Amino acid sequence: MIDTLKSDFPDSMTRAAECPAMGSLEGTANEAVDWVKSYARREPIAFGLWALGIGFVLGWKLKPW
Numbered sequence: 765m766i767d768t769l770k771s772d773f774p775d776s777m778t779r780a781a782e783c784p785a786m787g788s789l790e791g792t793a794n795e796a797v798d799w800v801k802s803y804a805r806r807e808p809i810a811f812g813l814w815a816l817g818i819g820f821v822l823g824w825k826l827k828p829w
Contacts, residue, residue, distance in 0.1 A: 804811040
């Protein structure tokens, strides 16, 4: 394995080399889904209104005709 401590790479690249799972798309997506679930449990009415509003706008803009 490459010794990253003796390199001239930035700290963020060194941390990414030490822990390859950190910053992965799957991990980020799971964190986002967990956050949305916890928000929906804390604020069910606000979450429902946001979902309704986003669905209305998407349905209006993406209508097939």
